[in-house]
Amino acid sequence: DAGVIQSPRHEVTEMGQEVTLRCKPISGHNSLFWYRQTMMRGLELLIYFNNNVPIDDSGMPEDRFSAKMPNASFSTLKIQPSEPRDSAVYFCASSLIIALVKNTGELFFGEGSRLTVL
Amino acid sequence: GENVEQHPSTLSVQEGDSAVIKCTYSDSASNYFPWYKQELGKRPQLIIDIRSNVGEKKDQRIAVTLNKTAKHFSLHITETQPEDSAVYFCAAEGNAGNMLTFGGGTRLMVKP
Numbered sequence: 001d002a003g004v005i006q007s008p009r010h011e012v013t014e015m016g017q018e019v020t021l022r023c024k025p026i027s028g029h030n031s032l033f034w035y036r037q038t039m040m041r042g043l044e045l046l047i048y049f050n051n052n053v054p055i056d057d058s059g060m061p062e063d064r065f066s067a068k069m070p071n072a073s074f075s076t077l078k079i080q081p082s083e084p085r086d087s088a089v090y091f092c093a094s095s096l097i098i099a100l101v102k103n104t105g106e107l108f109f110g111e112g113s114r115l116t117v118l
Numbered sequence: 119g120e121n122v123e124q125h126p127s128t129l130s131v132q133e134g135d136s137a138v139i140k141c142t143y144s145d146s147a148s149n150y151f152p153w154y155k156q157e158l159g160k161r162p163q164l165i166i167d168i169r170s171n172v173g174e175k176k177d178q179r180i181a182v183t184l185n186k187t188a189k190h191f192s193l194h195i196t197e198t199q200p201e202d203s204a205v206y207f208c209a210a211e212g213n214a215g216n217m218l219t220f221g222g223g224t225r226l227m228v229k230p
Binding site: 045106 | 152154160161162163164167207217218219220221222223
């Protein structure tokens with residue numbers, strides 16, 4: 001398996017523009033996570049999907065952020081409009097959860113998408 | 119929700135010395151504690167994990183200890199090598215299930 005695949009690897013955009021980050025989880029994994037990494041705040045969980053259904057989006061910073069998972073092999077994280085403070089590395093991760101409660105499996109991270117908003 | 123504190127934020131050791139990184143967590147119901155290593159510009163990768171039914175786990179030069187009463191766990195790296203230089207993150211699974219909360223990270227530098 002190629003692992004978790006994210007695109008784009010790097011994105012530079014101007015404030016106010018829409019940004020779409022994409023993720024393909026490992027085949028067979030049933031859970032997908034979006035994390036944001038910055039020097040100041042470390043690794044923050046934004047949203048978690050299980051079997052394509054959003055389970056917890058309490059980490060999504062504000063309404064400008066939205067995430068979808070239309071099928072088991074694809075997810076997007078969208079920022080509209082983008083702001084300079086959104087600059088960060090966005091990681092997608094997937095895992096196989098056997099039971100929905102209290103059975104965390106190993107998280108496999110993608111290479112990340114480095115976003116710079118000017 | 120879960121809160122994970124990690125110390126120190128930076129750690130510099132001489133090659134061959136041991137390194138210890140400590141984490142505390144707030145949710146007494148947490149029962150899964152992984153450690154991830156992130157090399158510069160790379161993705162975080164799992165190096166070792168421990169569940170609450172054991173107090174210690176070892177894998178070659180790395181070991182993790184867990185004290186559930188005190189709600190803290192530690193990563194121990196012995197005989198450090200330059201390739202151990204990276205940022206290490208601890209994490210804990212909170213009571214919401216299947217969601218990890220990460221510590222702030224420790225930048226380990228191993229000087230040859």
